[in-house]
Amino acid sequence: MFTARKGRLVALGAVVVGAAIALSGCASSNPISGGSSTEAKTTLVVGSQDYYSNEIVAEIYAQALENGGFTVDRQFKIGQREVYLPELKSGKIDVFPEYIGSLDQALNKQAAGGSADAVAKDLASVLPTGLRVLDKAEAADQNSWTVTAAFAAKYKLTDIASLKNVTEPILVGGNSELATRPYGPDVLKAKYGITTAGLTAIEDGGGPLTVKALLDNKIQLANIYTASPLIKTDNLVVLKDPDNLFFPDNVAPIVTKKVTTKAADILNAVSAKLSRSDLVSLNSESVTDQKAAPAIAKAWLTKNGLLK
């Protein structure tokens, strides 16, 4: 009884704090003192996936735009790609941090993959009218096949193809949609002749549950996003992917026509600074240090001299 009450208090507190942060964010982004000039300003809608890392990147873009004098309407945590793609296509969201490879595969079933540049080029050609992709960042957050260090050492695993060395049954763990993805267990079998012992559904998107299952040898192969700080902290080995089974998933904003050259320059300046290791440490600040996205975003922008 006592703990539940305490739990409710904590939850209530979290709501209050969350609301306070959200409201203060609104306050700073929309100064009333702007007067008539506020009317002339364009409001840009910035969206994000329901994925903490994507939200941090969206927050970085949003704060950079606000700093450049734009009014930003944050529509975060919309959901998975299947959910927000129609909104994006209809032009209701002006700026959306995306992952070039996954989006390319979602829009173009015949996408060939290849280098990050090739994928970005293909993506630009298949985007619906009215949308364009801005410069991609070095930062990437892509799917991977990941094993524990002990498992990798035992079977001398380096790349995905070397999974053939494994003599014990390999149980795969990850979200259930892995079964239908173009890099799932069926494709491992078809392309590399690797037989897996089935897919254990763990619906937390390569989060702590998946990593725990991997560490406890409940599963041997997991789909974990490469920008996950858990890869480093839990000493996991991401299998190399020389054949680009996974498309390069560099971060790049997808924008509508409402994003002017001035706004695009601001976004490109942010992307130019966002490195691979930056994204991992941004995620780490969220997962390990439990910091909120606005605070993480502000600290990064300040550090990189992107705030005036």
Added chain:
Amino acid sequence: MNLFVEGILWALDPSHYGGRNGIETRVEQHLLISLGVLAVASLIAIPLGYAIGHTGRGRSLAIGVSGAIRALPTLGLLIIIALIVNVGLLAPFIALVVLAIPSVLAGAYAGFEAVDRRAIDAARAVGMTELQIVGRVEAPLGLPLLIGGLRTASLQVIATAVLADYVGGGGLGHFIFLGLKTNDYPQMLAGSIIVIVLAIASEAVFSIVQRLVVPAGVSAGRPQDVRVRSTRSRTAPG
């Protein structure tokens, strides 16, 4: 085509049967999980509820604790337990038992409390031991409410057992999670429809059981009537 019709067609499509993710396999897992959870929850909650109902002690504590347990979000509990005991069936099993206990517990002690005090006094007067009073008077007379509690618990468990596959525990959650993530709404709906059918079937089974197991003399005392102070003529023979 109507999405609902598509969902039903998906559930009837023969290609979705057979194999590890076949509908019949998943239904079987779902039912086994639900039955197992109900059995374990009953083993814990019924003796406890009887003890509380018979002695009248610890009632406020039981109400408070089971109220608090009801407030726990099952998904959150599932993830916390899974982080301790790992993925698989055990974590959702524990989380569902926690979900089922309050209803069964309430049914057990409320059933005892609803028994006419005069019937118990009479049983004591004719020389029954406390154990005999529990077994021969209170338990049969309290059955309608206990079964009502089991019925509620069963419904909740069948509906919530879709969470089992969040951590690879199997069951019908597979179709719902996969359908949701891949935009395959007919599949998602098919999963939901099957869960609904199971829930309705559970209601039907419990209503039959309720008729069968309740002693003839108590049949007048349906759950809604039992709370009413019974008259002498309605009191069942011990």
